[in-house]
Amino acid sequence: MFDHVFRPGAIGGLVLPHRVVMGAMHLNLETLDDGGEALAAFYAERARGGAALLVTGGTAVSAAGAGGPSYGIVDDPGHRAALARTAAAVREAGGRIALQLFHAGRYALPGAPGTDGGAPFAPSAVHSRFARATPRELTGQQVLATVEDFARAARTARELGFDAVEVMGSEGYLINQFTAPLTNRRTDEWGGDPVRRLRFPLAVAAAVREAVGPGFPVLFRMSGADLVEDGTPAEDTAALAVALVQAGVDALAVGIGWHESPVPTVQAQVPPGTWAGYARNVKRALRAAGRPAVPVIASNRYNRLAQVEEVLAGGEVDFVALARPFLADPQIVAKSRAGRTEAVDLCIACNEACVDRSFGSEPVSCLVNPRSGHESEFPARLPSPLRRGRYAVIGAGPAGLEAARTLARLGQRVEVFEARQEVGGQFRLAALVPGKAEFGETVRHHVRELAELGVEVRLGHRVGHRDLPLLRSLDGVVLATGVLARRPELPGLALPHVLDYHQAFADPQALGARVAVIGGGGIAVDLAHLLTAGPHTKATPERFLSSHPLTAGGGVAFAPPPPRAPVREVTLMRRGGRVGQGIGPSTRWVVMGELRAAGVRLLTGISYEEITREGVVVRNAAGAAELVAADHVVLASGQEAERDVAQLLERAGVPYEAAGGAAGTEALNAVRATAEGLRAAHRLLGRRRARAGG
Template structure:
């Protein structure tokens, strides 16, 4: 019997059957915009071969004004149909099903031609939209319907009509963005007229044997959003209009509540979907922070939904479903919801990929192929760079030995996993442990390696990581000064008043660690909801608690400092930096930029400001934590080069900046693919 009977059960849609209950949700990867349709096809086919029941493409625009930005992929011409046919044919050859998401961005479009129900600029957009007149609304409906017809002509099994996350159709639903007084505004019956009309006319155009998924915002998390009763009313109307499935949308993009970052509890919003179960007669999909088969199974067994949507987990491991079917769940590369290579890339105009799996979206370029000349490879360092090299090299058939002076694998990941809100890193290290065991990698821990110890290997990879940078502050050797390493591994005693020197990623992690006491709210959904001000939309419109966020009192008084005069946290991830800043602000962490560290004594930390070293100030603190950056640990690489032995230097040993695991893992994987 399967470990996941609910997740792996088929779903009968009447005219077609899905092989299991897993949807690969839509993601903006940027692949369609490359115009390399073979690359797009291989991305989806790779997942189809691994038994995902149904996939949804990235958002495809129905017209120029509705596209997310200039140059974004659209489905408006016969040439578009021809290109997409390559994708659908490849997916069908792989035994999969695929739907095309029709995404009209409305006021979220990065274009001066964007349109919306009312001329209200989004706080996350550059341009104020043009208010549509009646003829303009009719054009948008016709263009969306025509887009669906072309999707069917291209061989898609269905379409997903994007009606959530604050995009165009969602904008008509709520008074937050719809100030109209005609038949498309005012009463809720008028405001929901547009999505209903779009679904009804789409069904008329595509016929009965075609999947129509409607992505419905079930909790808006913005002021003046929908109530639960309105959500139910819309869902029933969408079903009547001809939708096959309703998918869950959570929060608008402008909402100031995190919904998919790693600090959000797993399955944090499945309860929202469950509230709709039994109130419509078509299948319902739930989404957001579902990243293991166990979580998916529990959601389905608990009656929260009929299907689960997992988008980024399919970047982390395209074989998610097939490994679950084969009883190999421990070998599923985990989505840690870091956003660093997926959403951050998307919003920076780059091709998306995955920190855990650099092959995601690069399937045609980064190929892992068996070698016909196995080598003996030594890798010094069992952090993410070294372990990714080891796994990839072993997959190719090389004989790999990993050395590390520590007592366990994982490197700096073992520090990260101690931080409240980064519990996913425990599973990341567990996965590395499972993979080196599965692939027969020899791991030698508690081992200090010299250059002479590596003579017998064909290839040597140095992944020795970093050492803390010495900030050279007078008095830093006193008993009230500790390293971030000792703080995170629990070896340092930290007082109630703390100064954190350095406001990069580690400075933020250490500060987060220090202000928490007891269980992390990431592991306690009711407490997390209270902390961020989330409540039941049946009780309060839009799911926003009227009292607002209610964080716990901070465990310590923390002041975070940096030498740079720029905004503290400016270098953090584009889609997660605001979360870290907001979280620490709620915990009353002071953030000070543009400081000089004059000296440390028993009274605390003495600082001044600016080049002129003005305004000398004493921070009366009990403990000073040094997070002043890192330097590459190249000592072994230098010793090898001194004796004329070539080696490959990767990860932090190569570049120490901000402990970039994304770069380190990508570097190690690509190196191993080339050896």
């Protein structure tokens, strides 16, 4: 199935068994005060899972280059120790690892280490919407010192036992800022025309090559397209690729977009393979310059090795870097090589526990695999023998499915009880939404894995008093009964055209042409997408790019999606602030743009008066009343924990742990639910171990 994927390849003198690279991800594990235990465990598990070459998240080449307080700095002795431990752990696991050399430039947060409490440093003083600050322009001496910082960091990487280095020159960070007219407005030797704008990345590449010496692999992650107005022109990108190879770079990894770009690049709305053309452009530039043997690495929005096989089969890309898919399943390569692609836990590109967290301080993890980033805390095997116990999981939503497979993976006998006739909980609803079909794939994967682990799933079984004899015989229970739709106190709730969101998702075609949704959270937003979606068409790179037409300007940029004829008139209403609050920041702007393009009306800061046969009467902040005309009114204004079973377990004295909605509805989302399912399973085992005295 994967003739091209599993063909050996080489980057410089580093021979690799296949063509899949694990791309760089900032993890917020880099500065933990644990001696590098969590960082080493994270990378070693992926090396054991078949990743041939792993690239670390960015290590700052200086304190001024750190993207924030959770970034490791190469000059910090504690971080060096963590890096050495990580490199050794990966080598012991049979993998190879490259240290990414990083400088945030104007994307560093104000007050970050090395800025003396002030603004970050950049080629020019151009305001950053990402950091919400205007940086200070580097002096000529500071530019030269930064080049030396990269060289020193590269020497350190080799001393610490790394197999290669990757220079971060993409995604709008410092090196990329030098190549773009938007952010490089200098008139000295480091800017002013295309040749001088490319001088800094070439100086860094040459200095790094000299620092590590011949034979040590140097990768350079360059931008294939900045996707911002006045970004790096395409001809400059091609020239840079050729010049980098001439400066001694062994491979070019091609990144896409800046954090300020108006087009999504890694969200679920982006079809796999959309950005492969930019990697092909780099390869064509090398071929035209007589350097076709230098590997080019494509990246962004692949989650299956079948997609990697397709792009490699074209012959114009040599490797493909996967990042988030290694969070979802560290064994994606090993399972696929063994012909078990159906057993791979797919990345669903939700970004909630990975991309969104990477800009904060909480450890990066994964919605579908909450062990990610916590491998040392939750080992794959129990640290000491524990007799096989019997456990029940009540509820088969995201929290319950995760709890069940965790217990079963750890050798326990598990039964799952689900009141509905199908598993998945609110994931079943999400899977109906355009762009979220792979949420359903996660449910199917869990069901398949539970069957392989011998877990019995009893559907249509609402746990009650009749089950007490069974429950009392168990070693423990995970309560994951989920939530119920909250019904607000409002006149008119009993009218026949009023539905809760479960009913609306169950039969969206039955809803009329005008729908008013009471609520503006994530469920309401998903429902609006479902109700305004046109005829189903398969998302393809060509359709995606055609719906984001190029705008005029010196760089590559995209305009917002054009308005389209609405399928329905949908109004989302919320008492409080903005609609979509709680949706992750890397995704919210995309989905809200789609709602606006679909003509969805957004009402916030209102109060509800009553529901009538004609719609919903609301009152705005100024006190004026308005009728929101609607053929159907949908309640999506919150959730309540289902507590009946909890009370039953408490009265019976059955040991249990709650997870997901059963543990509370505040700040509830799928990331919290799956993480709590994992933790609840481990807590039960810990309680049992404590009772056993060991």
